[in-house]
Amino acid sequence: MEDSYRHRGMRRSLVKTLRAKGINSEAVLEAIGKVPRHFFFDNALLEHAYQDKAFPIGEGQTISQPFTVAFQSEKLNVASGDKVLEIGTGSGYQACVLMELGANVYTIEYNKVLYERTRNFLPKMGYKPRFFQGDGSKGLPRHAPFDKIIVTAGAPSVPESLIRQLNIGGVLIIPVGDNEKQKMLRLTKIDEKKIRKEEFDYFSFVPLKGEEGWGR
Ligand code: SAM
Numbered sequence: 001m002e003d004s005y006r007h008r009g010m011r012r013s014l015v016k017t018l019r020a021k022g023i024n025s026e027a028v029l030e031a032i033g034k035v036p037r038h039f040f041f042d043n044a045l046l047e048h049a050y051q052d053k054a055f056p057i058g059e060g061q062t063i064s065q066p067f068t069v070a071f072q073s074e075k076l077n078v079a080s081g082d083k084v085l086e087i088g089t090g091s092g093y094q095a096c097v098l099m100e101l102g103a104n105v106y107t108i109e110y111n112k113v114l115y116e117r118t119r120n121f122l123p124k125m126g127y128k129p130r131f132f133q134g135d136g137s138k139g140l141p142r143h144a145p146f147d148k149i150i151v152t153a154g155a156p157s158v159p160e161s162l163i164r165q166l167n168i169g170g171v172l173i174i175p176v177g178d179n180e181k182q183k184m185l186r187l188t189k190i191d192e193k194k195i196r197k198e199e200f201d202y203f204s205f206v207p208l209k210g211e212e213g214w215g216r
Contacts, residue, residue: 003036010050011037017052018070025074031100032070037063039125040091059111061206063091064152068203070097072173075186075200076148078103085143085165086129087136087208088152092118095129098150105129106143108136110209137210139165146170154182154205159212163187163195175205179214 015033023029038049040063048055054062072094078084080102086095089109098105107129109115115133122129132140137159139149144165151162151174162172166189175182184200207214 001036001039003039007036007038007050014050014052014066018067021052021067023067023070023074025070027078027101028070028073028097031073031097032066034100035093035096036125037066037093040093057091057114059113061090061111061114063093064205068205069094071184071200071203072150072152073097073101075184076150076171076173078148082147083145084148084150085136085140085146086150086152087139087162089118089131090114090152092122092127092129094150094152095122096125096127099127099129103148106132106140106146108132108134108140110135135210135213137161137208137212141165149173151175151208152205153208153213154179154203155208155213158185158187161212163189168192175203177202179207180204 011033015029038046041049052066054065057063078101082103084098084103084105086107089107095105095107119131139161145167147167147170149162149172154175170189172187175184177183181202181204183202186198188196
């Protein structure tokens with residue numbers, strides 16, 4: 001796969017689109033500008049890679065819309081060196097953006113086929129998060145606590161386990177709602193007992209499966 005002048009140009013116009021849609025963080029825009037999203041697409045679908053749209057990646061799952069990736073990344077306020085848990089590895093695109101922001105990424109995927117595929121593919125692009133397979137609705141207790149947690153599938157409610165696995169001062173960004181649309185929530189752990197909750201726009205994600213999600 002090559003990253004040509006043309007691809008870089010398409011990426012620049014995607015960044016312009018995201019800026020026009022309200023993404024302000026220069027760090028996030030720069031990260032989106034660096035990750036070659038077309039590497040995640042079959043040759044026949046290359047023209048779709050830099051549209052601001054979600055796209056099927058097999059197994060009934062999607063690579064998230066760039067605006068959604070940028071929005072969640074911006075609201076997560078990633079600082080270089082942050083230990084970040086991503087729930088829903090999918091294609092691995094969001095994980096790459098987090099790594100471009102300097103995060104130390106732990107990513108967990110429920111679907112075994114996607115887990116295998118992305119674990120093999122991402123390092124070939126030079127991105128090496130720590131990959132896990134399993135039910136991320138329960139977090140990743142063996143590796144907790146985390147500075148930031150990002151959930152990239154729609155949950156019925158905020159899983160208690162995820163709040164528990166945040167550091168004090170840590171941030172969780174998670175879409176919560178029904179199977180049609182979910183409100184983006186940001187929860188900040190002020191201390192062991194106090195959580196600040198902020199609400200943003202509605203999005204549409206595939207369902208978060210598992211014990212603290214929608215079930216199997
Ligand atoms: N972050 C991904 C990307 O950049 O391509 C997009 C993820 S896709 C919208 C949601 C993913 O969450 C799917 O791959 C799905 O299999 C996964 N998922 C759903 N429930 C999960 C769970 N309980 N634990 C881990 N992954 C889960």
